[in-house]
Amino acid sequence: MNQLKIGIAGLGRLGKIHANNLAFRIPGCTLTAACSLMQSELDYARSELGVQDLYLDFDEMLVNADIDAVAIVTTSGEHCRQLTAALAAGKHVFCEKPLGVTVEECLSAEKSVENHADKTFMLGFMRRFDPSYVYAKQKIDEGAIGTPYLVKATGVDPLKFIEGSLKFAGSSGGLFIDMAIHDIDLMRWFLGAEPETVYALGGSFGFPQFAEMGDAESGCALYKFDNGAMGIIHTGRTAAHGYHIETEIVGTLGSIRISPVPQKNLAILYNSQGVVTECVEAFPERFAEAYLAEMQEFVDCVLSGRKPNVSVYDGTRSTEIAFATTESFKTGQLVRLN
Ligand SMILES: NC(=O)c1ccc[n+]([C@@H]2O[C@H](COP(=O)([O-])OP(=O)(O)OC[C@H]3O[C@@H](n4cnc5c(N)ncnc54)[C@H](O)[C@@H]3O)[C@@H](O)[C@H]2O)c1
Known part of the structure; x- marks a missing residue:
């Protein structure tokens, strides 16, 4: 195979970005189905992306479309079921984060990937591809910085999009699961270690609606890693x-700030x-x-048979850590990870 035929599922905020990249910017692939x-998004795919093979139903696309691979950019609660169905239908899969909305879903996704080891599976932790x-x-x-021993990460959404944050808060899984997962993945990646304990705090200072939903508008979490390293995350929705x-990554001989x-x-x-x-x-x-580079990596991995460096296990681990962080915020207790 020297040209990968891809179908995309989901043409919302992020789906349109991936679809445009697949249609116009990534050598080695053709966006053949969506x-x-x-319906309005399918009309967009036809008129703006030139995609003719269009579906309102994911499983119908799997059965009928002439595709080798699927890019899943749908609502988070659909990811696990859709990636499982796509692998079972013999497709390579790129799946947006999160891998699943529960740890159980992530473990089930792991089994699906393991059962189809001949297929490429990649999770969309795009920050690992940001230059x-x-x-x-x-x-x-x-x-260059000696041994890294501390990661400090800030990830705060813009205040100007607070209406959207409020609208999706109830179904997002909560602040730490929805927002902190990229920083959790990056801490593991930079430190080459896994968190052992987490202690998290949160509050709703400008928008009490988040607290009324049992969530937090802003939060921070402190992690201790199994090699002794430390992590601090500050996340929120009101920058x-x-x-x-x-x-910032701090090491024994220096630090790097991004x-x-x-x-x-x-x-x-x-x-x-x-x-x-x-x-x-x-x-x-x-x-x-980063979105462009990660999708190029997916296509290159499928075409060359190389394994992507973001695995299904990274998805499960980050989700477990995000849930432990949420538990600590909700109980006010330090939580120990397995
Ligand atoms: N990596 C990142 O930086 C990043 C950024 C934003 C969103 N995301 C993730 O991307 C996913 C999509 O987010 P969004 O903001 O684009 O959402 P969105 O609500 O704007 O779009 C969701 C899309 O999924 C489609 N969809 C939902 N259920 C479907 C189903 N059963 N079958 C087919 N299509 C279905 C909808 O029609 C829509 O096109 C989410 O899981 C989100 O967590 C990741």
Whole structure:
């Protein structure tokens, strides 16, 4: 095979980004089919992406479409069932995070992947493909900061999208499961270790509606890893200045900081407001290169038979840690991970 035929499921906020990349920017693949619950999104796929083979039902796409692989970018609660069905139908699978909405779903997804070991499976932890994170990992592996012993991560959504955050909060799994999972994965990746304990706090300072739903608007969590390293996560939904993603990795010989000022670009505006650096607006802008690179990696892995470096086990582990973090926030107790 030298050209992968892909069907995409989900054409929402992120699905459209992946679909555009697959249709126009990734050599080695053709976007041949698309599926969504919404006819308007299928019309978009036909008119904007030139996809003619369109489905309102995922299983019908699996049966009828001429595809080698599926990209699953649907609502989180659909991922586990759809990836299982796609693998059983003999398709390679790219699946957006989260792997599942419960740990049980993740373990079931592991079994499906193990039962179809001849198929490529990749999970969408795209930050591992962001050029700055790739560079940081490379520097750590080269010993540039000595032994890494602390990761400090901030991930706060823009206040201007608070209506959307409130709308989806009830079905998102909660702040730590929905928002912190990327930082949890990155801590494991950078430190090469697994958390042993977590202690988390949360509160709803500007928007009590989150507390009324049993969730938190803002939170932080402290992790101790099995090699003695430490992790601190600050996550939330109310960054007034924009989309604040910042990571620092501290080692025995130095540290690496990724976007300590989450600026839009290198331009600085001098005007009546003072000296102004605009902030990145949201995830499509901040991680545009990462979404492209991760999907290119998926296609290359299928075509070459190489295994992706984000596995189904990374999905389960991050989910287990996110649930333990939520448990600590809800009980006020330190939680020990297996
Ligand atoms: N990696 C990241 O940075 C990142 C960013 C945003 C979202 N996500 C994940 O991507 C997924 C999609 O998020 P979104 O914001 O694009 O959601 P969205 O609500 O904008 O879109 C969801 C899409 O899934 C489709 N869909 C839902 N159920 C379906 C089904 N049974 N069969 C076929 N299609 C179905 C809908 O029609 C819609 O097109 C979520 O799981 C989310 O967690 C990841």
